[in-house]
Amino acid sequence: MITLTAPAAPPLSRSTPSDRPPLRVGLVQHRWRDDAADLAKTLRSGIDQAAAEGAAVVFLPEITLLRYPADRPGGDDAAALTEDLETGPTFTLAAEAATANGIFVHASLYERAPDADWLGFNTAILVSPDGTLVGRTRKLHIPISAGYYEDTYFRPGPGPDADPYPVYAPDGLGARLGMPTCWDEWFPEVARNYSLAGAEIVVYPTAIGSEPVFPDFDTQPLWQHVIVANGINSGLFMVVPNRTGDEGALNFYGSSFISDPYGRVLVQAPRDEEAVLVADLDLDQRRDWLELFPFLLTRRPDTYTALTEPVDTQRPYGVGHEATAVVK
Template sequence: MSAYQLFTRKNHIPAFPGYREDLCFRPGDSGFPVIAHEGARFGFPTCWDEWFPELARAYSLAGAEILVHPTAIGSEVGLPDFDTRPMWEHAISANGLANALFMIAPNRVGTEGRSTFYGSSFISDPYGRTMLRAPRDREAVLVADLDLDQRRDWLEFGLTQTRRPELYGSLTERLAPVR
């Protein structure tokens, strides 16, 4: 597949104050395409998709080694004292750890309307360790050498061989909202 044939659409659409994308967009239908480039295999999920571990698993099973996960996340306008930045980084890094993926998460800085974006772009390795992190309040460029053997070592440890997908059928069932 050439780079010109690759596209992804955001699969999950946020629908809460400060992030009412549901008013403008529909969930995507492009699946989890993986592209090979310069000896590595990449997936390109988008923003809110970062909170869904199934998405990282799907990319990993499709052969991705690196997820590039651009985001535009920051303050919660309805909860001004609630800082989601640490949870955001932990969730993305944990998805990388659980799926033997390098995670590259560029994030916006600055303010738009009532939202202040918290920057802090980062790169984590397949062991869930943050390799590099940008400042919270200004733009930065992060450059890292990624050792793809880390992914292979983690997979050889048994990460995917001991999966039991026959147990996971309930993950695809729509549940009633929790109130």
């Protein structure tokens, strides 16, 4: 597993001095293995590598320990893939790695729901250096198209009485963090809500790759562009751990990256190789950028009422455009 590192990028528009030291973050891009012990060993090795490079927090891809299930529609047996939030293998891996290295560890799991419905939650967690759960965020937006039949596995978050956009600032991290998941990364509303809640870093655990119906269509550039752009328009550092390799109908294209509020990609993994990324984040660059381009200050929420209307399934593309079928 290769390791790629990046120092803090220079500030471009600093008008107020900063006394905050850079935050060193890491992520692991991995290939799934059907041998559970081998997979856990690989992920643990990646976490340990990032910690050895000084990372204070390490981020892992979507549904970290599972083969991506949604390349085919699920059924009543999908619940067999779920796990308990704090006693399952994902939390156990994250907690053991966190305590062994004295760092925060983020991971993602298929969380068992508390009722008889077989749909579970797609959940991101953050574990502290003492092995306790300090953050949990459930995926809000669920894809429904060919190769990504997630609506047959996951129910939309956040769940009853939960904050859809929680921001965590655990003691010892020195940063404010949001943890949405994958499909959420395509929605500018998500980044903006996290920014308004005070997040400095948004991490998107991700599982994205090929399009089975259109195998010649490479969505990787679009995927990266939209995430970086949402970081620009909301003043956020983006941390995006993806997986790599073939899994069923999909080939995951890796390309995990970390970007800053100016739209600079600080460090990026290859498409087809397991990797550890480590980068220093000058978090006051969020403030610097939003002082120069005050998007949050000059918003006009009084004109945005159409965005909060219920989705019109007969006209999802807007007025004057007839609905067409989702590609399945």
